[in-house]
Amino acid sequence: MGGAGRNQVRIGSEGAHLCHYSPLTAFLLDNPVRRALLKPDAILGGLVLPGMTVVDLGCGSGLFTHAMARMVGDTGRVIAVDVQGEMLEYARRRCERQGYGSRVTWHQNSPGSLGLSGPVDFVLSFHMVHEVADQERLLRDAHAVLRPGGRYLVAEPASHVPVTAFEQTLETAVRAGFVVENRPRIPMSRGALLVK
Numbered sequence: 001m002g003g004a005g006r007n008q009v010r011i012g013s014e015g016a017h018l019c020h021y022s023p024l025t026a027f028l029l030d031n032p033v034r035r036a037l038l039k040p041d042a043i044l045g046g047l048v049l050p051g052m053t054v055v056d057l058g059c060g061s062g063l064f065t066h067a068m069a070r071m072v073g074d075t076g077r078v079i080a081v082d083v084q085g086e087m088l089e090y091a092r093r094r095c096e097r098q099g100y101g102s103r104v105t106w107h108q109n110s111p112g113s114l115g116l117s118g119p120v121d122f123v124l125s126f127h128m129v130h131e132v133a134d135q136e137r138l139l140r141d142a143h144a145v146l147r148p149g150g151r152y153l154v155a156e157p158a159s160h161v162p163v164t165a166f167e168q169t170l171e172t173a174v175r176a177g178f179v180v181e182n183r184p185r186i187p188m189s190r191g192a193l194l195v196k
């Protein structure tokens with residue numbers, strides 16, 4: 001995550017670092033500047049539609065959770081997932097202040113498992129996959145929870161995920177059963193839209 005590097009801590013496995021919760025980290029992830037630079041609505045436009053059930057995997061402090069909750073409308077549902085309870089709590093409080101709390105289910109998973117049953121229509125992992133030690137397990141879990149034809153948008157921070165590492169993640173995604181549909185341009189990111 002660009003800007004919060006000093007708040008990253010190792011969680012045991014080679015190369016994987018968790019963006020550790022603090023009030024500052026939560027703010028660095030969700031503030032007016034990052035919102036203006038990334039434009040969540042533009043990134044998710046056409047992918048998240050009214051009535052859908054969608055997952056924000058590694059939601060952090062909820063920048064994308066709020067946008068998704070607005071986009072799915074009253075008949076849709078967002079499942080916000082994070083390994084850190086403090087991140088979920090921060091995102092939950094903010095979502096409730098915005099009036100979207102009833103559309104979101106908050107789920108704290110364990111690092112090695114998604115722990116969700118589907119089917120869901122769409123999954124987002126924004127600036128999250130590089131923090132996961134066992135990417136193959138994560139991608140297989142995401143594949144399992146999606147309905148056939150469901151899409152998975154993966155965006156990784158270009159500042160510290162090199163092209164080669166991102167390509168390896170996509171190879172792992174293909175092994176997990178995904179097809180790479182396209183490579184959307186996402187500010188400050190390397191992105192891929194995967195389809196089950």
Ligand SMILES: C[S@@+](CC[C@H](N)C(=O)[O-])C[C@H]1O[C@@H](n2cnc3c(N)ncnc32)[C@H](O)[C@@H]1O
Pocket residue numbers: 001018019029030057058059060061062063064081082083084087109110111112113125126127128131132
């Ligand atoms: C850099 S933050 C990005 C947060 C959010 N997606 C955003 O872009 O604002 C990465 C988040 O992924 C979470 N995370 C890391 N590994 C995870 C895992 N295995 N399962 C679920 N969440 C995870 C971290 O706790 C952290 O909140």
